[in-house]
Amino acid sequence: MSNSPFLRISGAVEGVAPDAGVAAHYGEPLREQRALARGTAVVDASHLGVVRVAGLDRADWLTSLCTQVLTVGGHGESLILSPQGRIEHQFAFADDGECTWLITEHDGASPLAEFLNRMRFMKQVEVTDLSGERFVFASMGAMAALDGISDAVVWDDPWTGIAAGGTQYAAIAPDEHPGTRYRMRFTIVSAEDRDRLLAAARAGELTMAGMLALEALRVAAWRPRFAREVDERALPHELDLLRSAVHLNKGCYRGQETVAKVHNLGHPPRRLAFLDLDGMDGRLPAPGALVRDGDKPVGRVTSTVLHYDEGPIALALLKRNVDPRAALRVDLDLAAQVADGAVAESEAGAPEQVDAYQTVIVAPDAGDAAQMAELRRKFRGQR
Structure with missing residues (x-):
């Protein structure tokens, strides 16, 4: 990918992999964190990959392939697993009523699009990698500069709570989880709108924060990221991704047997x-x-x-x-x-x-839900 034009803003320092090509910070990393946490700054995350899925069958088709239920007009997070249940892809999804937009790591967009195209068969779907044509910006909640873009696609991170069909492995009460304060939002914009945001930033009308600021808030929220926490052995359970990215009661998908076995019978x-x-x-x-x-x-x-x-x-x-x-x-x-x-x-x-x-975060005795359910039944019977 080519470097972001936001790197030409005074004070910008380029990040290193996996965040090369965009600014790590603009000269004041800690001040930028505070501004981002207050909801007064925007992060250029235009190095992230964007894949568009169009077609009448897109919701049911994507649901059959991944760990989460996708609906027309819905948004959330999902995974694609190997047959052994290892994480191969992690992506955000937002459906605008006409298309489903997937956001992933930059080097994951092309492999994700290729995998989806191999799985099309006779379905009425069209998969297009739009990385380099559509660009992602991050904020903490709504930002007027981003909300004013008419054709933008918005994704709100489900990490603030336990998604429908999910469960939490974190050894903490759900309302005390630091993720409840992590109101991270991705906004996908066109090249023209990216240029307008750049002009606003250069004019001092838009406060920018670098990827270091976003990463700091992510880590404080215990939020796993594919480029950092996922390796070739990673299972969703190890990262507490059953909280946001896995629906335990949906239909079959690749790797589901491992997900169910670890959750119900093992650790x-x-x-x-x-x-x-x-x-x-x-x-x-x-x-x-x-x-x-x-x-x-x-x-x-x-x-x-x-x-x-x-x-x-x-x-x-x-x-x-x-x-x-x-x-x-x-x-x-x-x-x-x-x-x-x-x-x-x-x-x-x-x-x-x-x-x-x-x-x-993930407790040593996490999983084994079937045994825990049996113990709870026995305990109720003794009372």
């Missing part, structure tokens, strides 16, 4: 956790850094950010049986400098480490 082998980091020296572990319990590796960091209020924080995938009370440490072999996002090798020898204080 996911790994679990997403939130880490508060002791980052007094201003360094953050790079994604992929090892998490250790003593000297034993027990997982890897997936996302790290410096939050304007919470300080250095991270998401990590840990082995299921890691003690929630364990004193964890994270390697700093690769340390991301907060100032510019650059990555530098540490000196040779024993790895530098930072203390990490764990908050459980």
Whole structure:
């Protein structure tokens, strides 16, 4: 993809993969976070992929392929799984009554469109990758500058609650989940409207925030992202994606057997956790850094950010049986400098480490719903 024209705004610093091509920040990352959290700033996320699905059969056809129920006029989040239940695609979807629009990572748009086209058969659907023609902007809730675009497509993140047909694995009351405050909205606009937004930003009429701001709010909300938290082994249960992206009572789809078995009879082998980091020296572990319990590796960091209020924080995938009370440490072999996002090798020898204080997201005993239901029935019978 070509670089976004928003990178020509004074102070813009380009992001690194998976957010190359757009601004990481515009010179004041923490101030931009505050503005975004208040709902007064917009993020250029035009590097994200956009796929359009048209045709009379689109809703039922997409529903048959993925983990969520899609309806005409509806919106939400869904996954496409491998036959073994591993996550292959994660996408937002919004239907405007005429087409269903899918938003995915930039390098996921083409593979997603290719997969969907292979599955068309005799259905009345048309799949088109419009990355580079339609562009995504992010905000926290409604923004007047975006709401005024007549043909824009709007998607509100369902992470604020438990979607219909879903369930929460997070070990916290649903109304206390930090996701309830994560009012993230994607708006898809045309090239002409992107140019109008750019002119408004240059004139000082539109406040811009970079992807670092959006990432910081995402991590604080425990919100998994395909480009960060998903690897080739990832199951939806490990990331608490049954909360937003999986309907447990819909018809058959590829990978459904694994989803049902893990949910009803087993436990996911790994679990997403939130880490508060002791980052007094201003360094953050790079994604992929090892998490250790003593000297034993027990997982890897997936996302790290410096939050304007919470300080250095991270998401990590840990082995299921890691003690929630364990004193964890994270390697700093690769340390991301907060100032510019650059990555530098540490000196040779024993790895530098930072203390990490764990908050459980996906509980170690998550899943096994059938056994838990039986235990509840027995308990009621004893009363």
